[in-house]
Amino acid sequence: MKTVETDLLIVGGGVAGSALACALRDSGYWVVLVEQRTGRLDTARGDHLQPCTVDALARWGVLPRFYERGAGRRLGHEFRSQTGESLLRADYSELPIPHPYFLVYDHDLISETFLDLASEGSNFDLFRPAVARDFKVVEGRIRSLKIRADGEDVLIKPHIVVGADGSNSIVRSALDFATFEHAYHHPVVVLLSPRPTRLVPDNYFFRYSGPDGVLGIHQRMDGQIKITLPIGAEGIPWWKKSSKEDRACALGRRADILKGCDSTVAGFYAARMIRAVDNVSGNVVLVGDAAHSIHPARGQGLNMGIANLQQLIDCLPDVAEVSRAEKVRQALLHYQGQLRPLLDRTINRHHQAATEMDVDMGAGTEGAALICKHNQKIREINARPELRRMHLLEVTGYPFGAPSEAEPDYLA
Numbered sequence: 321m322k323t324v325e326t327d328l329l330i331v332g333g334g335v336a337g338s339a340l341a342c343a344l345r346d347s348g349y350w351v352v353l354v355e356q357r358t359g360r361l362d363t364a365r366g367d368h369l370q371p372c373t374v375d376a377l378a379r380w381g382v383l384p385r386f387y388e389r390g391a392g393r394r395l396g397h398e399f400r401s402q403t404g405e406s407l408l409r410a411d412y413s414e415l416p417i418p419h420p421y422f423l424v425y426d427h428d429l430i431s432e433t434f435l436d437l438a439s440e441g442s443n444f445d446l447f448r449p450a451v452a453r454d455f456k457v458v459e460g461r462i463r464s465l466k467i468r469a470d471g472e473d474v475l476i477k478p479h480i481v482v483g484a485d486g487s488n489s490i491v492r493s494a495l496d497f498a499t500f501e502h503a504y505h506h507p508v509v510v511l512l513s514p515r516p517t518r519l520v521p522d523n524y525f526f527r528y529s530g531p532d533g534v535l536g537i538h539q540r541m542d543g544q545i546k547i548t549l550p551i552g553a554e555g556i557p558w559w560k561k562s563s564k565e566d567r568a569c570a571l572g573r574r575a576d577i578l579k580g581c582d583s584t585v586a587g588f589y590a591a592r593m594i595r596a597v598d599n600v601s602g603n604v605v606l607v608g609d610a611a612h613s614i615h616p617a618r619g620q621g622l623n624m625g626i627a628n629l630q631q632l633i634d635c636l637p638d639v640a641e642v643s644r645a646e647k648v649r650q651a652l653l654h655y656q657g658q659l660r661p662l663l664d665r666t667i668n669r670h671h672q673a674a675t676e677m678d679v680d681m682g683a684g685t686e687g688a689a690l691i692c693k694h695n696q697k698i699r700e701i702n703a704r705p706e707l708r709r710m711h712l713l714e715v716t717g718y719p720f721g722a723p724s725e726a727e728p729d730y731l732a
Contacts, residue, residue: 321473324445326352327642329465329478331452331491334361335427336608336625337484338434343380343629345441348639352476353438354467355448360428364510364546364586366622367430368394368525368538369423371412372717373623376630378419382437386425389433390541394422395523397715399698402530404576407695408702408711415712416722422525426541427622447474452485455494461602461645462494479642480652481604484625487594489610495601502671504591504615504678506550509559511567513583515545528575529695531688534677535574547583548616549574550677556588591615591678595667599659600652603645605632612667615674624666627717628659665719 328344330337333355341353369377377383396411412420425433438444450467457463462481467474483491492499515522519537526537535549551559554570562570564582572579594613599606608625635655637647676694701707713719 321475323475323477324352325477326350326445326479327639328352328480328482329354329476330482330484332483332485332489332608332610333357333431333435333446333448334484334486334608334625335431335434335622336629337482338431338438339626340482340484340607340629340632341438341444342382342434343376343633345438345444347443347633349636349642350443351438352445352447352478353435354450354452354476355446356451358449361431362587363426363428364512365427366616367425367427367540367546368622369425370623370627370717371417371419371421373626374419374421374423375417375723376626377423379630385437386423386433389429392424392539392541393523394424394525394539395420395521397525397527399527399529400575401695402528402532402574402576407698408708410708410712412712412716415716415718416724417716417718418723424539424541452490457494459602460495462604479603480636480648483604483606483610484608485610487609487613489606491604492596492606492610495604497601497606498597500595500597502593504593504674506552506591506678507556508548508589508591508616509551509556510586510589511547511571511583512540512544512586513547513578513581515539515543516577516581519545519577528577529691530574531691532573534691535571537575546586547571547578550591551588559585559588589616591674593667593671593674598656600656603648603652605652605655607632612663614667614670615678623717628663631655631658662719669714
């Protein structure tokens with residue numbers, strides 16, 4: 321059996337795992353990534369990278385490569401009532417941030433681009449397809465695991481293990497990480513459609529909300545739009561069997577701009593939150609959906625998978641000390657101590673937004689009253705400069721202030 325010893329083993333080559341491998345290229349650490357998937361990720365999931373994430377790509381020296389492959393920019397967003405009344409409109413250039421835009425890049429291309437860039441480094445091995453199994457756990461640390469790749473069994477002995485293998489993480493299970501889980505009432509349907517000519521500007525995100533429900537409209541690289549909304553009383557079977565005309569009618573009730581649109585169903589997602597109580601155990605750290613799978617209400621799950629990676633990299637032991645178990649344990653615990661205040665705050669904000677979106681709709685119902693109250697809150701944010709600024713900082717990934725401003729001591 322072949323044996324591979326490595327500084328960092330990343331289990332999972334989705335967005336978070338591939339981004340970490342990319343960020344560590346030519347870092348001096350030897351990195352091995354194990355991924356069971358052979359095809360691309362689901363194209364209907366998140367594809368807008370926050371300004372703070374764009375800043376990370378720039379610091380890693382890979383941002384130009386995304387533009388070379390066709391990435392676009394989203395310059396702002398607008399919240400509207402279902403009849404089209406503007407409740408709040410914001411442009412990210414209002415903030416003093418280095419990259420005042422979201423990078424628009426189709427989800428199925430993100431991890432493939434990261435993996436391509438990681439493979440250009442001199443310190444990276446990719447095993448795909450391969451499934452991690454037979455974890456050997458000693459004194460709370462993963463000492464080894466086995467994979468089968470290209471018809472050969474491989475024993476991997478890592479100093480640090482990064483669990484980036486999604487919401488059903490086998491790494492999380494192997495170390496018995498405790499989790500908190502919350503299932504929301506309404507699953508989410510995602511649709512693709514040609515962009516209505518009346519929907520302007522073409523580089524904004526739009527959110528419509530009213531008595532018939534809430535939906536989001538995202539620009540795509542190919543000129544189409546992606547429409548995301550919680551499924552109401554009609555249920556998943558209705559959407560699966562729906563005709564083009566049925567969908568146009570249902571969407572038009574929620575957003576006037578979508579009356580008559582020609583949409584196709586791209587996928588369904590059970591909306592739930594899975595949150596690891598701790599992100600670190602022994603020589604193991606969880607990232608991405610393995611650590612925190614969240615509701616898509618604010619469209620930031622993708623960014624949460626990338627946002628904390630630089631913090632993790634900054635906390636890693638020096639290459640010469642990565643084989644020392646106590647150094648690794650202290651480094652990962654230090655990372656967790658830095659991460660938790662920001663992570664807790666972000667997840668709580670997401671849960672609040674998800675709860676507002678996860679209501680039973682219908683004329684005269686309590687849900688409709690909640691949406692009306694929410695829309696009034698949006699109007700108030702728009703009207704008060706200090707609230708508007710806080711809103712923009714949250715959206716762009718800088719909740720404690722722009723990079724040029726002071727940060728709390730625990731984030732310094």
